Amino acid sequence: MDKHQHKDPAEKLSELGYRMTPQRMMILNAVHNATDHISAEEIYSQVRGQYSHLNLSTVYRTLELLKNLKLVTESDFGEGKVRYHSAEKGHHHHLVCQKCGDVNDVNEAVFTSLTDKLSGDYNFTADLRHLTIFGQCAKCNK
Amino acid sequence: MDKHQHKDPAEKLSELGYRMTPQRMMILNAVHNATDHISAEEIYSQVRGQYSHLNLSTVYRTLELLKNLKLVTESDFGEGKVRYHSAEKGHHHHLVCQKCGDVNDVNEAVFTSLTDKLSGDYNFTADLRHLTIFGQCAKCNK
DNA sequence: TTTGCTATTGCCAACATTTGCAAGCAGCGT
DNA sequence: ACGCTGCTTGCAAATGTTGGCAATAGCAAA
Ligand SMILES: [Mn+2]
Ligand SMILES: [Mn+2]
Ligand SMILES: [Zn+2]
Ligand SMILES: [Zn+2]
Numbered sequence: 001m002d003k004h005q006h007k008d009p010a011e012k013l014s015e016l017g018y019r020m021t022p023q024r025m026m027i028l029n030a031v032h033n034a035t036d037h038i039s040a041e042e043i044y045s046q047v048r049g050q051y052s053h054l055n056l057s058t059v060y061r062t063l064e065l066l067k068n069l070k071l072v073t074e075s076d077f078g079e080g081k082v083r084y085h086s087a088e089k090g091h092h093h094h095l096v097c098q099k100c101g102d103v104n105d106v107n108e109a110v111f112t113s114l115t116d117k118l119s120g121d122y123n124f125t126a127d128l129r130h131l132t133i134f135g136q137c138a139k140c141n142k
Numbered sequence: 143m144d145k146h147q148h149k150d151p152a153e154k155l156s157e158l159g160y161r162m163t164p165q166r167m168m169i170l171n172a173v174h175n176a177t178d179h180i181s182a183e184e185i186y187s188q189v190r191g192q193y194s195h196l197n198l199s200t201v202y203r204t205l206e207l208l209k210n211l212k213l214v215t216e217s218d219f220g221e222g223k224v225r226y227h228s229a230e231k232g233h234h235h236h237l238v239c240q241k242c243g244d245v246n247d248v249n250e251a252v253f254t255s256l257t258d259k260l261s262g263d264y265n266f267t268a269d270l271r272h273l274t275i276f277g278q279c280a281k282c283n284k
Numbered sequence: 285t286t287t288g289c290t291a292t293t294g295c296c297a298a299c300a301t302t303t304g305c306a307a308g309c310a311g312c313g314t
Numbered sequence: 315a316c317g318c319t320g321c322t323t324g325c326a327a328a329t330g331t332t333g334g335c336a337a338t339a340g341c342a343a344a
Contacts, residue, residue, distance in 0.1 A: 019310070019321065040300080055324045060301060080332075081300060095266050106264065114256045122248065123280035124237050138265035161291065161340060182330080197294045202331060222302075223330060 009071055018065065023047075023054060027062045031072050037083035073130035077103055085130065093130060097137035104137065151213055160207065165189075165196060169204045173214050179225035215272035219245055227272065235272060239279035246279065 009028055010020035030043045044059045063084055066072040072084045077096050092105045108128070115126045151170055152162035172185045186201045205226055208214040214226045219238050234247045250270070257268045 058323060095264060098269065110259050110263065111256065114253065117252050121252065122237060123283055124277055125283055126275050126277040127240065133268050135266055135268040141265055141267060163292065200293060
């Protein structure tokens with residue numbers, strides 16, 4: 001059994017008055033089973049395979065909800081559409097290279113000095129989930 | 143005269159093979175004269191007052207160009223549209239409160255420890271212009 | 285000037301995402 | 315079982331932004 005068992009999503013939803021519908025379940029699974037960051041359109045066509053009645057708006061609305069519940073995170077790598085990631089896969093941020101397009105993960109620990117400073121100097125509690133930083137990567141810096 | 147005179151935009155453009163057209167001039171002025179962060183649509187209707195032939199696509203394309211030349215910066219405060227800011231008004235980032243919607247400026251010095259760390263640990267040269275950080279502001283933290 | 289090259293524009297259609305609305309469904313009290 | 319209420323969905327339309335394309339305008343060489 002998983003010692004770090006989080007509250008299961010259905011429970012988390014109903015606690016706040018929401019319902020765990022088949023659509024939401026399937027969308028959540030799609031994000032969870034994705035090997036990489038997945039887009040709304042990709043989720044849509046994947047889930048549509050088993051439930052052809054699904055509407056794209058429902059995908060967007062569900063992702064918005066899951067994002068607010070911190071079950072998924074959203075990232076914009078500048079490709080004109082946004083991508084999603086299961087929150088269970090740990091917190092991290094992204095470095096996107098503006099030259100070669102490479103995307104790399106950064107541990108969120110790198111940001112603690114920043115959030116501490118924002119908290120100390122501005123009394124601002126930063127909500128830094130899945131931040132995307134643009135710049136030039138190691139390879140392109142050579 | 144201005145001791146810190148930057149190269150004038152027209153010069154900067156032509157150096158790179160671009161042209162300073164009336165449209166570009168008017169759009170640049172609109173961003174420059176704005177007291178606050180201005181949206182594409184706002185620029186459009188403002189410039190249209192003096193030049194009714196202008197097309198919205200031109201506004202977007204011009205802003206994209208000016209952004210690449212670092213004459214303007216772009217920020218997304220999460221209102222569903224993006225806003226622009228003249229680069230001459232100094233570098234800074236933004237703290238957006240998720241509770242009250244308040245937007246505050248942060249000096250970019252707050253981010254030097256972060257960029258240093260990204261440079262040292264990842265050899266990644268971060269391009270942090272006009273970053274937007276979401277969270278909870280001082281007022282809402284009380 | 286005239287010509288030629290290419291950057292730029294307007295127009296329109298596509299795209300990613302959000303919204304309004306009316307129908308459907310779950311839960312709850314009667 | 316019935317009806318109320320509020321959550322959820324599909325559908326279609328709207329929104330903000332980008333892209334293709336053909337016509338035009340700016341610039342420089344001839
Ligand atoms: Mn990620
Ligand atoms: Mn600004
Ligand atoms: Zn790179
Ligand atoms: Zn606030």
